[in-house]
Amino acid sequence: MKKKKTARTATTSSPQPVPASPAAKPAARQTAPAATNGFKGFILLVTSIMALLIFFGLTPNKFWFDQRIMPYWEDFKEQKLNLDLEERKLARYQTDYLFAKNVAGFFEKRGSADKVLVLVPPTDYFNAHGLNIHVPEPAVFYYFSGLKTIWANSPEASKANWYITAKGGGLMFDTVTNKQALLDTIAAFNKYKISL
Numbered sequence: 537m538k539k540k541k542t543a544r545t546a547t548t549s550s551p552q553p554v555p556a557s558p559a560a561k562p563a564a565r566q567t568a569p570a571a572t573n574g575f576k577g578f579i580l581l582v583t584s585i586m587a588l589l590i591f592f593g594l595t596p597n598k599f600w601f602d603q604r605i606m607p608y609w610e611d612f613k614e615q616k617l618n619l620d621l622e623e624r625k626l627a628r629y630q631t632d633y634l635f636a637k638n639v640a641g642f643f644e645k646r647g648s649a650d651k652v653l654v655l656v657p658p659t660d661y662f663n664a665h666g667l668n669i670h671v672p673e674p675a676v677f678y679y680f681s682g683l684k685t686i687w688a689n690s691p692e693a694s695k696a697n698w699y700i701t702a703k704g705g706g707l708m709f710d711t712v713t714n715k716q717a718l719l720d721t722i723a724a725f726n727k728y729k730i731s732l
Contacts (some may be wrong), residue, residue: 625680632672633680639700640681642709654685655696655721660728665702673732688725694718 592601615624625633639656643649656677662669671677677685686693699721701708712718 629680631668632670632676635669636672636677636680636683639677639685639707640683643683643698649683652684652698653696654683655688655693655699655718655725656685657700657702657725658687658728658730660731661725662702664728666705667702667707687730688722689730693722 591597615627618624618627639654640649643652643654656671656674659669659671662671672680674685674687674690677683686696694715696718697712699710699712699718701710701721
């Protein structure tokens with residue numbers, strides 16, 4: 537029988553590192569010249585501008601841009617000159633805000649603005665009495681002025697302790713002294729359509 541030869545591997549320890557084989561070396565990366573990257577950026581910029589011009593050149597998009605975007609820009613140019621908060625609120629909310637602030641001012645002068653619940657008539661009531669006043673809904677009224685108001689169609693309307701009526705081309709503020717008079721006022725206000 538023949539003897540099997542076993543291959544011995546030489547294990548020698550040497551303090552010197554073994555050089556890597558030439559096949560293991562990674563290929564060197566070549567970077568694109570900076571001029572090429574700048575040119576690509578320029579092409580992308582020109583393409584983007586052309587795409588936007590085409591997009592806003594289409595009739596529906598042009599109409600949308602003119603009707604929705606440009607008014608905001610015009611408002612911004614005007615409002616940046618008037619940074620006073622009250623001026624800007626008045627310019628934005630107009631007579632609704634002015635009405636709410638004037639009504640609240642009446643109660644603030646009396647020192648009772650935080651203790652009252654004011655029954656306000658609907659806009660149609662004022663229009664029928666020759667006053668061009670739009671009455672904001674109670675939540676908006678409170679947002680504008682901090683004054684609690686209520687409309688006549690609310691189930692809580694009988695809890696009002698003040699009410700406003702039209703008299704002689706102006707506003708009349710009355711305190712509730714008689715519940716029957718308040719119920720009659722609520723019934724009179726309910727004859728008019730409430731609009732937001």
